[in-house]
Amino acid sequence: MFVDGAPAGRVTSSAFSPTLQTGIAIVRLNDADLGPGSQVEVSCTDGKLHSAQVSDLPLFDRAGDLPRGRELRQPMAEPIA
Amino acid sequence: MSDHTKNVQFVVKAVSSTGGASEFRQSMKPHPLVYQELPHDPHFGIYNGRLRSLSYAKGDMESLYRRLRQQVMLAHTGELATEIRGPEAEALLDRVFTRSVAKVRVGRCSYQIACYPDGGVIMDGVLVRLATDRFWYVQSDGEFYGWLRAQAQGFDVEVFDPGVWVSQVQGPRSLEVLSMVADEGLPESFNYFDQAKIHINGEPVVITRTGFTNELGWEFYLEPGVDAQLVGDRIMEVGSAYGMHTMPAEVTNARRIEGGLLFAGADFDETVTPFEAGLGSLVDWEKGEFVGRAALSQADQRRRTWGLTCAGGYRTPRGHGVC
Numbered sequence: 001m002f003v004d005g006a007p008a009g010r011v012t013s014s015a016f017s018p019t020l021q022t023g024i025a026i027v028r029l030n031d032a033d034l035g036p037g038s039q040v041e042v043s044c045t046d047g048k049l050h051s052a053q054v055s056d057l058p059l060f061d062r063a064g065d066l067p068r069g070r071e072l073r074q075p076m077a078e079p080i081a
Numbered sequence: 082m083s084d085h086t087k088n089v090q091f092v093v094k095a096v097s098s099t100g101g102a103s104e105f106r107q108s109m110k111p112h113p114l115v116y117q118e119l120p121h122d123p124h125f126g127i128y129n130g131r132l133r134s135l136s137y138a139k140g141d142m143e144s145l146y147r148r149l150r151q152q153v154m155l156a157h158t159g160e161l162a163t164e165i166r167g168p169e170a171e172a173l174l175d176r177v178f179t180r181s182v183a184k185v186r187v188g189r190c191s192y193q194i195a196c197y198p199d200g201g202v203i204m205d206g207v208l209v210r211l212a213t214d215r216f217w218y219v220q221s222d223g224e225f226y227g228w229l230r231a232q233a234q235g236f237d238v239e240v241f242d243p244g245v246w247v248s249q250v251q252g253p254r255s256l257e258v259l260s261m262v263a264d265e266g267l268p269e270s271f272n273y274f275d276q277a278k279i280h281i282n283g284e285p286v287v288i289t290r291t292g293f294t295n296e297l298g299w300e301f302y303l304e305p306g307v308d309a310q311l312v313g314d315r316i317m318e319v320g321s322a323y324g325m326h327t328m329p330a331e332v333t334n335a336r337r338i339e340g341g342l343l344f345a346g347a348d349f350d351e352t353v354t355p356f357e358a359g360l361g362s363l364v365d366w367e368k369g370e371f372v373g374r375a376a377l378s379q380a381d382q383r384r385r386t387w388g389l390t391c392a393g394g395y396r397t398p399r400g401h402g403v404c
Contacts, residue, residue, distance in 0.1 A: 001389075011389070012348045015335035018143050019150065023391035024338050026348045028357070032383035042391055052391035057341025057359065058295060059388050068273045069256065069297050 001027060002041040002049070008034070011042065017059070023052075024059060092124035093132060112157040112246050113309035117317060118327045126330070128159030128222045134329035145332045149296060152324040153252035155316065156333055158293070160206075160247040162217040162302065163226055167238035170214050177232050178208070179355060179377075181368045185210045190274040190289050193218070194355060194363050195225070196373030200380050201351035202358055203228060205343065207291050209276050217302075219247060221345035232372070244305040250316065251298035251333075254323045259288070259299055261319045271299075282311040294333055295340025341388060348386065359386040 001008045007030065014025035023044065029035075038054040056062070063070075093109055108130045115132065122138035134157070136142065148154055165174060174182040178193040185191045185208065193208045206220035218229070226242065233240045250258055260267040268277035268288075276289045284307045292298035301316075303309045317325065334344075341359075343349055349358035354377060356364070361384065364377055 009385070012386070013334070013338055013344055014389075015331075015338050017335055017339055018146050019339060020390065023393070024335070025389040025391065026338055026341075026343065027387055027389045028348075028353070029385045029387065032357075032381065032385050035384070035387060040389070042389065044391065044393070050391050050393035052389050052393075055388040055390050057388040059339045059341070059390065061295065061340070064295070066253075067292065067295050067297055 001029075001043070001052075003031075003034070003038070005041075008040055020059060023050075025052075026057070027054065029054070092126065092135060094122075094124060095119055112159075112248070113303060114157050114246075114248060114313040117155070117313060118157065118329075121327070121329075123329060129161040129220070131159035131161070133157075133159040134327075136329050136331045142329075142331050145326060145328050146335055148324055148326055149252050149294060149328060149332060149336060151253065153250060153254040153258055153320055154328040154332070155320060155325055156249040156251065156293075156328050156330075158247050158249060159222065160219050160300075161226075162209075162219045162243055162245040162247065163229060163240060164243040165216045165218065165229070165233075165238055165240050166214060167236070168214055169236040170216055170238050173233055173236040173238050174208065174216060174218075175368065176371055177229065179364045179371055179373065181365050182208065182216075183368075187212055188276050190276055190291055192274075192363070194360055195228070196355065196371075196377065197351055198372055198376060200354045200373045200376035202349045202353060202355055202360065203351055205345055205349075205360075207289065209287070209289055211276070211287070217243065217245065219300075219302075223346050246303040246309070247300055248303070248313075249292050249294070249298060249300045249333075250320070250325075251292045251294045251296045253297050255296070255298045258316065258320050258323055258325065262316050282308075282315040284308055284312050286312055293342055294336040295342060296336065338388075343386070353386075354380050356380060356382045357385045359384045 009029040011025045011027050017024045036056045040052050041049045042052040044050050111132045118134050121140050123134035124136050125132040126135045177195050187210050191208045194205045195203045204220050204225040206218050209217040230240050262281050264280040273290050287302040289300050291300050
């Protein structure tokens with residue numbers, strides 16, 4: 001990952017999210033002052049750099065309603081918080 | 082990386098038995114219910130010396146993911162349980178883990194991490210309190226058993242491998258399946274992170290309301306002496322009415338990243354503190370001494386592990402593209 005062309009951290013795991021319809025990852029940032037909302041460039045498996053946004057985790061269902069059974073049905077396509 | 086292996090990945094596949102060199106297979110043990118996955122031509126990886134299906138050559142990953150989000154799915158995992166038993170089991174675990182173990186009641190589970198003295202995270206997993214003096218620590222991939230044995234010196238405990246295999250039933254219909262497969266019906270109380278002992282097809286089975294998908298779900302633990310096929314066949318028979326299918330790690334992996342569930346050895350390892358890994362809330366300063374406490378009290382408590390969304394992320398033809 002890069003910010004303004006300088007190394008900014010790395011992707012530790014990644015996938016494609018059918019729910020969010022976007023590439024998703026867990027990342028470790030070199031600079032602890034960066035966080036959710038920060039814009040980075042990420043090197044993807046297509047060999048190209050793509051713009052990406054640092055986000056809080058979980059990427060959705062932040063209150064944990066789904067595993068607790070408080071909300072059993074959630075639409076598949078949800079806006080990214 | 083050599084150009085010869087740049088576009089190559091290595092997997093384990095089921096083939097007709099060839100015999101020979103069987104001792105090399107001790108680090109790639111199959112789950113007792115693996116036969117349920119074989120029709121889908123799985124590619125396996127190694128997790129805790131056990132086979133874990135990574136993907137299916139026959140099957141559309143996105144459709145399996147949708148079933149997990151909307152119905153119910155079954156995963157046969159490589160999670161590894163270690164049993165800690167004896168009068169000082171709680172004391173040992175309270176020394177090894179960063180959260181209070183004394184507060185975990187019998188019949189409850191607790192997500193627990195352990196650190197080295199320098200504050201680096203060794204392992205994460207679910208601690209199940211089966212009795213006052215009896216626990217299972219169901220860990221992620223990596224070596225932890227030796228560390229626990231070494232820490233147990235001087236404590237009146239036994240630390241051993243109970244030979245348990247773990248599977249997960251996950252998805253919004255998962256508790257309906259449980260109510261149908263449990264000989265006794267749904268346990269009277271089975272809240273998030275509860276543990277219960279039930280029978281399936283007459284076989285005794287420990288279950289916990291946990292998982293690795295952040296969906297509604299439960300896990301079941303197959304102990305030695307239990308007829309795993311009687312249990313597995315009953316769950317699949319009932320689950321089929323709800324669209325249940327087995328699922329490889331490629332499916333659960335997308336969901337656990339969305340859910341912010343970390344993968345030991347990848348998303349954290351012994352080179353990062355719980356704070357850096359985003360697990361700082363699991364460091365309990367109110368409890369007594371634990372391994373790593375002194376180093377963590379001096380550590381930078383800022384977080385460096387986050388999620389990422391990448392709208393232009395590459396999507397492979399098989400539907401599991403990545404950033």
